[in-house]
Amino acid sequence: MKDQKISIAVIRRLPRYYRYLNILIEEGTDRISSAELSHRMNVTASQIRQDLNHFGGFGQQGYGYNVKYLHSEIGKVLGLDKGHSMAIIGIGNFGKALARNKDFASNDFYVKSMFDSDPAVIGREISGITVQDAAHLVTSLKEDPVDIAVLTVPKDVAAALADKVIEAGVKAIWNFAHCELEVPDNIVVENVYLVDSLMRLSYNDSHRPHK
Amino acid sequence: MKDQKISIAVIRRLPRYYRYLNILIEEGTDRISSAELSHRMNVTASQIRQDLNHFGGFGQQGYGYNVKYLHSEIGKVLGLDKGHSMAIIGIGNFGKALARNKDFASNDFYVKSMFDSDPAVIGREISGITVQDAAHLVTSLKEDPVDIAVLTVPKDVAAALADKVIEAGVKAIWNFAHCELEVPDNIVVENVYLVDSLMRLSYNDSHRPHK
DNA sequence: TAGATTGTTAATCGATTAACAATC
DNA sequence: TAGATTGTTAATCGATTAACAATC
Numbered sequence: 001m002k003d004q005k006i007s008i009a010v011i012r013r014l015p016r017y018y019r020y021l022n023i024l025i026e027e028g029t030d031r032i033s034s035a036e037l038s039h040r041m042n043v044t045a046s047q048i049r050q051d052l053n054h055f056g057g058f059g060q061q062g063y064g065y066n067v068k069y070l071h072s073e074i075g076k077v078l079g080l081d082k083g084h085s086m087a088i089i090g091i092g093n094f095g096k097a098l099a100r101n102k103d104f105a106s107n108d109f110y111v112k113s114m115f116d117s118d119p120a121v122i123g124r125e126i127s128g129i130t131v132q133d134a135a136h137l138v139t140s141l142k143e144d145p146v147d148i149a150v151l152t153v154p155k156d157v158a159a160a161l162a163d164k165v166i167e168a169g170v171k172a173i174w175n176f177a178h179c180e181l182e183v184p185d186n187i188v189v190e191n192v193y194l195v196d197s198l199m200r201l202s203y204n205d206s207h208r209p210h211k
Numbered sequence: 212m213k214d215q216k217i218s219i220a221v222i223r224r225l226p227r228y229y230r231y232l233n234i235l236i237e238e239g240t241d242r243i244s245s246a247e248l249s250h251r252m253n254v255t256a257s258q259i260r261q262d263l264n265h266f267g268g269f270g271q272q273g274y275g276y277n278v279k280y281l282h283s284e285i286g287k288v289l290g291l292d293k294g295h296s297m298a299i300i301g302i303g304n305f306g307k308a309l310a311r312n313k314d315f316a317s318n319d320f321y322v323k324s325m326f327d328s329d330p331a332v333i334g335r336e337i338s339g340i341t342v343q344d345a346a347h348l349v350t351s352l353k354e355d356p357v358d359i360a361v362l363t364v365p366k367d368v369a370a371a372l373a374d375k376v377i378e379a380g381v382k383a384i385w386n387f388a389h390c391e392l393e394v395p396d397n398i399v400v401e402n403v404y405l406v407d408s409l410m411r412l413s414y415n416d417s418h419r420p421h422k
Numbered sequence: 423t424a425g426a427t428t429g430t431t432a433a434t435c436g437a438t439t440a441a442c443a444a445t446c
Numbered sequence: 447t448a449g450a451t452t453g454t455t456a457a458t459c460g461a462t463t464a465a466c467a468a469t470c
Binding site for chain 4: 425426427428429430431432433434435436437438439440441442443444445446
């Protein structure tokens with residue numbers, strides 16, 4: 001696929017549009033103007049039209065946007081029109097929670113395999129999937145590849161495991177370890193830094209108005 | 212506390228500075244210049260100096276920054292110099308994972324109470340804390356207040372529970388439900404939308420260079 | 423003191439908003 | 447057709463970067 005140069009700010013807003021359009025579908029709304037949507041989402045109508053036009057003219061003058069069509073088009077832009085298989089690396093509290101989560105499946109992200117290095121965990125079955133020995137990570141992922149590796153491991157082993165999944169051919173990493181991974185150009189990483197999130201909450205809490 | 216008008220972009224970068232300074236402390240580095248740090252963090256030295264000067268002159272001309280001092284000052288800015296008590300609302304997979312997580316405690320965020328509405332869960336003990344009946348949420352939190360309410364509940368009940376914790380006097384909400392909460396001006400909310408994160412990963416994966 | 427590096431002002435760049443012509 | 451609303455260009459605003467005087 002081509003056209004890079006779309007700013008990160010635009011991309012960050014896409015899932016939010018997608019979410020609001022989903023709500024509109026559930027409400028049974030067929031069409032919406034950028035003005036109405038902007039009112040609902042608390043952004044400017046200009047921003048909505050600018051954002052959407054990075055990806056194509058999804059609206060119609062005098063009419064607005066067809067909700068279902070726009071939802072589906074944004075879904076395609078986000079790559080949600082095809083399923084994504086995931087391997088969870090590290091079956092601790094978070095790994096388990098992600099494995100059991102139902103929200104991801106509804107967007108066609110499904111867990112295909114799970115790995116851990118703890119003998120007490122290897123062989124256990126979670127959500128119908130048997131946890132494999134992380135020692136066989138590379139060979140196993142080469143045999144049975146996944147789209148996404150989910151790293152839910154302590155930060156001191158995250159870099160080494162990232163290298164291994166890349167060796168096995170994984171191109172996308174969802175990193176929950178509290179460290180930054182160095183990866184080749186053609187590998188994408190999305191970090192979930194919960195501690196950072198908590199710190200922002202702490203900041204906003206201590207700088208809350210009239211405190 | 213005063214001085215608002217500090218941009219959200221700056222605040223988002225603070226935890227990252229904090230993290231890097233922590234690494235430098237572990238490495239035993241005493242001082243660092245904005246140029247060195249910028250090189251390490253892959254940002255401009257200008258940005259670092261601008262960001263830090265929003266909060267005070269933490270450096271010294273000709274010398275740079277004292278790593279420990281800067282770390283501690285950013286900690287204060289983030290409000291990490293005081294402990295934060297948390298109540299976890301919703302003891303599902305995620306609630307449990309957060310309750311058992313050790314990373315938060317190391318930054319002085321500790322779980323004080325837990326609530327659920329499922330009779331099978333109420334009364335159970337997790338990490339030494341007994342899960343209380345969510346029916347008593349408001350009275351219990353009024354008696355034994357917390358700084359932060361962690362919402363790990365399905366999205367259809369999140370809004371109602373947010374109202375309840377606000378009624379009980381909670382001022383800060385860490386929201387894991389996949390919906391946007393409407394709260395009064397003086398309440399702060401930090402959202403963790405894992406599905407959005409996964410969608411960004413999906414976007415970047417499908418628009419990966421030379422795919 | 424001379425050298426280094428900050429704090430801060432000025433210049434640039436990019437993102438957001440406003441305006442309006444195109445068009446359904 | 448007339449009215450509405452988009453797609454898109456132009457104007458504004460804010461954030462990032464560069465430059466440099468202040469100073470340790």
